[in-house]
Amino acid sequence: xxxxxxxxxxxxxxxxxxxxxxxxxxxxxxxxxxxxxxxxxxxxxxxxxxxxxxxxxxxxxxxxxxxxxxxxxxxxxxxxxxxxxxxxxxxxxxxxxxxxxxxxxxxxxxxxxxxxxxxxxxxxxxxxxxxxxxxxxxxxxxxxxxxxxxxxxxxxxxxxxxxxxxxxxxxxxxxxxxxxxxxxxxxxxxxxxxxxxxxxxxxxxxxxxxxxxxxxxxxxxxxxxxxxxxxxxxxxxxxxxxxxxxxxxxxxxxxxxxxxxxxxxxxxxxxxxxxxxxxxxxxxxxxxxxxxxxxxxxxxxxxxxxxxxxxxxxxxxxxxxxxxxxxxxxxxxxxxxxxxxxxxxxxxxxxxxxxxxxxxxxxxxxxxxxxxxxxxxxxxxxxxxxxxxxxxxxxxxxxxxxxxxxxxxxxxxxxxxxxxxxxxxxxxxxxxxxxxxxxxxxxxxxxxxxxxxxxxxxxxxxxxxxxxx
Amino acid sequence: xxxxxxxxxxxxxxxxxxxxxxxxxxxxxxxxxxxxxxxxxxxxxxxxxxxxxxxxxxxxxxxxxxxxxxxxxxxxxxxxxxxxxxxxxxxxxxxxxxxxxxxxxxxxxxxxxxxxxxxxxxxxxxxxxxxxxxxxxxxxxxxxxxxxxxxxxxxxxxxxxxxxxxxxxxxxxxxxxxxxxxxxxxxxxxxxxxxxxxxxxxxxxxxxxxxxxxxxxxxxxxxxxxxxxxxxxxxxxxxxxxxxxxxxxxxxxxxxxxxxxxxxxxxxxxxxxxxxxxxxxxxxxxxxxxxxxxxxxxxxxxxxxxxxxxxxxxxxxxxxxxxxxxxxxxxxxxxxxxxxxxxxxxxxxxxxxxxxxxxxxxxxxxxxxxxxxxxxxxxxxxxxxxxxxxxxxxxxxxxxxxxxxxxxxxxxxxxxxxxxxxxxxxxxxxxxxxxxxxxxxx
Numbered sequence: 003x004x005x006x007x008x009x010x011x012x013x014x015x016x017x018x019x020x021x022x023x024x025x026x027x028x029x030x031x032x033x034x035x036x037x038x039x040x041x042x043x044x045x046x047x048x049x050x051x052x053x054x055x056x057x058x059x060x061x062x063x064x065x066x067x068x069x070x071x072x073x074x075x076x077x078x079x080x081x082x083x084x085x086x087x088x089x090x091x092x093x094x095x096x097x098x099x100x101x102x103x104x105x106x107x108x109x110x111x112x113x114x115x116x117x118x119x120x121x122x123x124x125x126x127x128x129x130x131x132x133x134x135x136x137x138x139x140x141x142x143x144x145x146x147x148x149x150x151x152x153x154x155x156x157x158x159x160x161x162x163x164x165x166x167x168x169x170x171x172x173x174x175x176x177x178x179x180x181x182x183x184x185x186x187x188x189x190x191x192x193x194x195x196x197x198x199x200x201x202x203x204x205x206x207x208x209x210x211x212x213x214x215x216x217x218x219x220x221x222x223x224x225x226x227x228x229x230x231x232x233x234x235x236x237x238x239x240x241x242x243x244x245x246x247x248x249x250x251x252x253x254x255x256x257x258x259x260x261x262x263x264x265x266x267x268x269x270x271x272x273x274x275x276x277x278x279x280x281x282x283x284x285x286x287x288x289x290x291x292x293x294x295x296x297x298x299x300x301x302x303x304x305x306x307x308x309x310x311x312x313x314x315x316x317x318x319x320x321x322x323x324x325x326x327x328x329x330x331x332x333x334x335x336x337x338x339x340x341x342x343x344x345x346x347x348x349x350x351x352x353x354x355x356x357x358x359x360x361x362x363x364x365x366x367x368x369x370x371x372x373x374x375x376x377x378x379x380x381x382x383x384x385x386x387x388x389x390x391x392x393x394x395x396x397x398x399x400x401x402x403x404x405x406x407x408x409x410x411x412x413x414x415x416x417x418x419x420x421x422x423x424x425x426x427x428x429x430x431x432x433x434x435x436x437x438x439x440x441x442x443x444x445x446x447x448x449x450x451x452x453x454x455x456x457x458x459x460x461x462x463x464x465x466x467x468x469x470x471x
Numbered sequence: 472x473x474x475x476x477x478x479x480x481x482x483x484x485x486x487x488x489x490x491x492x493x494x495x496x497x498x499x500x501x502x503x504x505x506x507x508x509x510x511x512x513x514x515x516x517x518x519x520x521x522x523x524x525x526x527x528x529x530x531x532x533x534x535x536x537x538x539x540x541x542x543x544x545x546x547x548x549x550x551x552x553x554x555x556x557x558x559x560x561x562x563x564x565x566x567x568x569x570x571x572x573x574x575x576x577x578x579x580x581x582x583x584x585x586x587x588x589x590x591x592x593x594x595x596x597x598x599x600x601x602x603x604x605x606x607x608x609x610x611x612x613x614x615x616x617x618x619x620x621x622x623x624x625x626x627x628x629x630x631x632x633x634x635x636x637x638x639x640x641x642x643x644x645x646x647x648x649x650x651x652x653x654x655x656x657x658x659x660x661x662x663x664x665x666x667x668x669x670x671x672x673x674x675x676x677x678x679x680x681x682x683x684x685x686x687x688x689x690x691x692x693x694x695x696x697x698x699x700x701x702x703x704x705x706x707x708x709x710x711x712x713x714x715x716x717x718x719x720x721x722x723x724x725x726x727x728x729x730x731x732x733x734x735x736x737x738x739x740x741x742x743x744x745x746x747x748x749x750x751x752x753x754x755x756x757x758x759x760x761x762x763x764x765x766x767x768x769x770x771x772x773x774x775x776x777x778x779x780x781x782x783x784x785x786x787x788x789x790x791x792x793x794x795x796x797x798x799x800x801x802x803x804x805x806x807x808x809x810x811x812x813x814x815x816x817x818x819x820x821x822x823x824x825x826x827x828x829x830x831x832x833x834x835x836x837x838x839x840x841x842x843x844x845x846x847x848x849x850x851x852x853x854x855x856x857x858x859x860x861x862x863x864x865x866x867x868x869x870x871x872x873x874x875x876x877x878x879x880x881x882x883x884x885x886x887x888x889x890x891x892x893x894x895x896x897x898x899x900x901x902x903x904x905x906x907x908x909x910x911x912x913x
């Protein structure tokens with residue numbers, strides 16, 4: 003398909019574009035869904051197509067098709083050029099920051115190739131896990147579990163001379179399980195994901211994940227007490243820390259939100275350019291976004307504008323340090339892009355997205371965080387959560403949670419609710435542990451919606467003097 | 472005209488190998504203009520063709536999508552279908568697809584050939600200018616125009632074709648960082664599609680919502696605008712799917728024939744609405760669609776079914792296939808005794824008018840506990856009149872309580888499709904009593 007990519011670039015150059023990039027993407031995917039132990043469907047896909055973005059007369063155009071014939075592509079380019087031209091009175095003036103030229107092929111290695119694992123093996127794995135989960139003496143009211151994978155080959159070229167070919171396999175597993183215990187019901191949803199071969203699924207140990215989940219939920223419903231009503235100290239575990247980093251640090255630091263480009267969709271940000279180098283958290287808070295973590299769900303080596311990915315330090319010792327940029331926002335901020343442009347598929351424009359957003363480790367062991375807490379709550383994971391579209395007011399409802407009394411974990415706590423502003427949250431952190439975990443998610447942004455695979459995580463952290471709902 | 476030769480060829484090959492086969496061929500053609508800060512930020516064009524395939528053999532189900540229509544690629548896909556069927560476990564809940572042929576009634580105003588290539592640039596410019604004239608300082612949004620053609624073939628004697636178009640406008644205008652208004656306007660035809668009017672309304676809301684104060688927690692009577700309630704109606708629609716009921720991912724489990732809402736309330740799913748965004752002549756099995764009354768005078772009358780789930784539940788299909796999971800087409804929420812919008816406001820002594828919400832998440836889909844965040848203008852209502860506005864609040868409640876506490880609606884139904892509501896909805900302003908509001912520790 004390289005000839006089609008080059009053909010598209012030449013067509014655009016003939017039309018005097020000042021910049022263009024072309025992505026050809028081919029993807030093979032498979033998925034299995036089980037509902038209440040019954041395999042519902044096995045699905046497989048093989049998709050390919052081309053996505054083309056360009057700047058002409060300082061206006062931005064994007065077009066995409068899966069009709070991979072030169073005449074069709076040429077026709078579509080002409081049509082989009084004409085649409086862009088018709089908006090000339092209201093087109094924004096778009097400039098992008100220049101970047102280096104790269105020529106590279108890279109691939110995530112797989113010990114067990116995803117395409118070599120068939121439906122029967124995957125179904126057996128899920129059914130065995132269900133069977134084990136249901137042998138724990140816990141009443142399961144409903145279960146919905148899925149295993150999916152994709153292997154995506156992308157060929158990227160731009161008018162600056164970059165040629166980047168990548169092969170990234172991704173696998174994900176998720177479940178939603180309900181239980182009945184003590185005349186109460188409880189549900190938990192959680193996804194797992196990585197860029198890797200099928201060997202990672204064996205490491206995950208799906209039967210243990212499901213078994214631990216239902217036993218924990220049952221213990222909570224059987225023995226749980228109400229959370230403390232007064233102001234109290236909290237310790238939140240990596241899963242909760244991760245979602246907090248993603249929602250209240252990663253998202254508001256997306257420079258396109260800050261500039262208002264996503265205002266009618268995913269919203270804006272309480273953070274402004276002027277807040278760089280100002281305090282947003284205590285000095286033990288360091289949050290990074292790093293797409294280069296090997297085998298991570300949000301892994302990529304070059305972004306979808308051909309910029310080399312790197313670790314971004316969003317919060318440094320409690321100060322707003324860096325935003326996530328593409329080449330367009332980098333131009334506005336008069337800096338270089340830090341490689342945050344991602345498109346979820348060939349037919350989507352690249353937007354500023356997180357890769358893997360993580361709180362950096364401190365020096366404490368997790369158990370040391372509890373030591374001087376007289377009365378507090380330890381929240382290990384959560385159910386419902388949300389945050390406003392400026393990323394200021396957020397809520398997390400704990401699922402697996404425990405009372406801390408005199409430095410020790412004692413009884414389970416039912417549904418502690420953390421409802422807090424972003425500055426209050428990060429300003430109240432006084433200690434960070436060294437037990438980093440990574441968790442997977444699919445982050446939504448854009449219209450049409452683009453779900454991008456990400457990791458979020460970090461170690462446990464302690465938050466002082468919070469009122470729980 | 473959509474090609475029928477390749478899909479028919481695929482069906483003929485598969486019919487010999489499987490018990491049931493459904494082929495859905497679709498071509499789509501769309502243009503989109505996205506704007507922010509009063510300027511167009513990108514102009515996009517898409518053309519895509521695909522053939523989706525569903526097959527069942529000995530209750531084993533496999534689906535795939537073909538996008539490469541060369542013979543070798545099609546043969547490869549058919550061969551993989553056969554291989555994957557042999558590797559699947561049976562789905563014992565699967566009870567087949569509908570037997571055709573069927574006759575279809577035309578649904579009016581679903582296609583306008585002018586839409587996809589219509590030049591909206593002057594109208595968009597006028598809309599942006601109107602925004603500024605009314606007083607908002609900046610505006611963002613999206614204008615999308617598309618058309619699609621759709622061919623359905625099944626191994627049970629169904630052959631049906633439909634063609635549709637859609638024009639969708641979403642505008643969010645800001646007076647400042649704290650004061651904003653959001654309006655959407657969607658139509659299958661150009662008639663009655665007004666960009667400038669939407670811009671004016673969004674700008675008026677933005678200007679009117681200046682200087683919001685931090686809201687208070689507690690129980691409030693709330694009037695939801697159609698845009699604000701649509702995401703909740705979307706989740707209610709999901710809960711009516713028999714697939715979700717079966718997985719207990721629905722707060723309507725065990726509620727059939729129970730009183731779940733005020734007796735003034737009716738909820739329908741109607742795929743036959745003229746100019747309806749989700750309207751269609753037939754479902755994914757080819758069954759002619761119909762108007763299903765889901766909640767009648769407060770009583771839950773039916774879940775939504777395809778042929779297979781209907782057999783399992785021992786009822787007739789409601790023509791809502793989704794081959795795996797039944798789905799709503801157009802959710803219509805209305806009341807038997809609607810009021811004018813003005814009279815609806817007069818019903819509130821001390822409450823709120825919520826104009827948009829976002830980030831709705833369940834704590835438990837079976838109990839319906841959830842929270843969602845009002846976004847854009849949140850007006851305070853005192854003695855039936857708007858009296859200031861608030862910010863920083865969250866609705867933390869249960870869907871069942873919300874349903875039970877809808878007591879009145881206005882008589883101003885509007886068709887909504889939005890970023891937060893994927894299922895098309897038709898609904899008026901809605902009054903919900905005693906909605907629980909929570910706030911953050913700051």
